Amino acid sequence: MIDRLAIAMRPGAVLGKAKKDEFTALLDAGRQNDAENLALGHIARGVHRGFYLGQLIDHYAKTGRNGEVVRLIDDYAGDKALTSYPWRIALAAALVDVGNFDRARPLLLDLIMGHNFAAPLQLYRRLPATPDSVSMAVAAFNRSTRSANARMSHTIHLVDIAIAARELGRAAFMMESLLDVVGSTRFASLPKPKAAMKPSAGNTALVDLYDLLMPAIPFFLISGTLLGVIREGKLLGGDKDVDVGIMGAEHAGALQTKIAASPKFKEQFVPSVDLIKLTHQNGVKIDVFLHHREGEVLWHGSHLHAWDNKVWWQEGEPPLVEHEYAGRPFLIPSDPDMYLTDNYGDWRTPRSDYDASLEAPNRRVRAPQLTRLHWQKLIVRYYMDAELTLLSKAFRYYEREFGADAFLRKAGDLLILKPYQVERPEAVMPTTEVV
Structure with a gap:
């Protein structure tokens, strides 16, 4: 999200490239202090201030120094450039990360109302949630001038905000309202x-993760x-992503500390203590699942689902062994056949469009109400992304788990029986409001 600053704060392409090369060269040479002093000197003298503010804020954000982001933006609050969206969303993200929720909330509400981006809604989801805070977000959203497609896709973030406040009935009503918008x-x-x-x-993301974490924080390939x-x-x-596991919660804190200090990875918020989501600088997403042993079962999952694996090793034997891949000795389960059979059944036969949250034979639901809402969101997302095979599977598994409820019947009428409607880019925005 903060990387958008590099686009929005470009005072001149030729100048920007030359100055960025100088700043980046110092960082690449491991001279972080020199790079920061270079930028701070230019900022203090007012020489290409906007450019160097952008570079320095981006650098601070990537290395988890969110307090420095807040301080730097506050120090130059009188600069006209700081009123633009990239600066304000950078400040909001830093405020949320340092826990200054009281200051972040009004800023995010203003950004939700005034801009056509998802990031303010995603950050608002991380604030302490109450029924009133949901109403404020909904009011700001309804007053915004989002395009038809943005309103359609961003409503799902409002559903997440309602779920965070435990307003599950309201979230369910939002999902039915969203069907009207989509339809x-x-x-x-x-x-x-x-x-x-x-x-x-x-492969690049996996190798970088290996070089960052191993051997101090051992992880293994899964799923x-x-x-x-x-x-x-x-x-x-x-x-669509990379899946790895760690044994128990012992190393979770150290892993998050390492990630926060790395310019190559960024942790993404998820409402689960059993899952850590990362994004590599090349865009690859990595799910790190904490594995917990209960008797003869080793399970991993999120607040929605869990996947149960039978303990695949005998007492006194190592649970993990090395397997050479991409030039690194990655750890894998010592009995990969047993592990994969639990997860996939006949894992040797390729299957397209497989969704482990729906189809895995060892999946179990941990929170039925939340899982119902999650699958409703999957149905809408698969439709919006034209993932028609997955959409069909989601309908089938949803009905098997929850029955043909009002949402599924309505979704069938609006998403399955009607073809996609296509119009010119200046399509009129639906007037349906989220409540």
């Missing part, structure tokens, strides 16, 4: 499925990442 929206063009992760990018490495000798072409 009446004319797309500027036919939606296309999102591109899968490039295996080469996934689709392990499946690809064992069955194909490479990451699966259709995967």
Whole structure:
């Protein structure tokens, strides 16, 4: 999110490249203090101040120094450039990260109302939530001038805000209202499925994670990442992220500290103590699942689902062994066949469009109400992303788990029986409000 600053704060392409090369060269040489002093000197003298403020804020944010982001923006609050969206969202993100929620809330409400971006809603989700705070977010959202497609996709973030406040009935009503918005929206063009992760990018992220964490914080390959490495000798072409695990919660804090100090990774917020989500600088997403042993079961998951694996090692034997991949001795379960069979059944036969949150034979639901809402969001997202095979599966598994309720019947009428409606880019925004 903060990386948008590099786009919005470009005072001149030629100047920017030359100055960025100087600043970046110092960072790449490990001379962090020199790079920071270079930027601070230019800022203090007013020489290319906007450019160097952007570079320094981006650097502070990437290395987890959010207090420095707040201080720097506050010190130059009189600068006219600081009134633009990238500066204000950078400040809001830093305020949330340092826990200054009282200052962050009005800023985020103003950004929700005045801009056509999802980031303010995503940050607002991290604030302490109450029914009143949900109402404030909804009011700001309804007063915004979002485009039809943005209103459609961003409503899901309002649902998450309501869930955070335990307003589950309201969240369910929002999802039904969202169906009306989706059903009446004319797309500027036919939606296309999102591109899968490039295996080469996934390899880069995995190697960088290995070099950052191992051996102090041992992690191992799991789920689709392990499946690809064992069955194909490479990451699966259709995967959208990388999955790894750590044993227990012992190393979770140290892992988060390492990530916060790394310019290559950023932790993403999730409402779960059993899952840590990361994003690599190349865009690859990594899920780090904490694994917990209960008797003869080792489980991992989130606040929604858990996946149960039978303990695959005998007492006195190591649970993990090294497996050479991408030039590194990655750890994997010592009995990968047993592990993968629990997760996939016949794992040797390739299957397209597999969704572990729906189809895994070892999946169990931890929170039925939250899982129902999560699957409702999946149905809408699969429709908006034109993931039609996954959409069909989501309908089938939702009905199996929760029955043909009002949401599913309405979704069937609006999303399955009607074709996509396409209009010119200047499509009229639906007037349906979220409540």
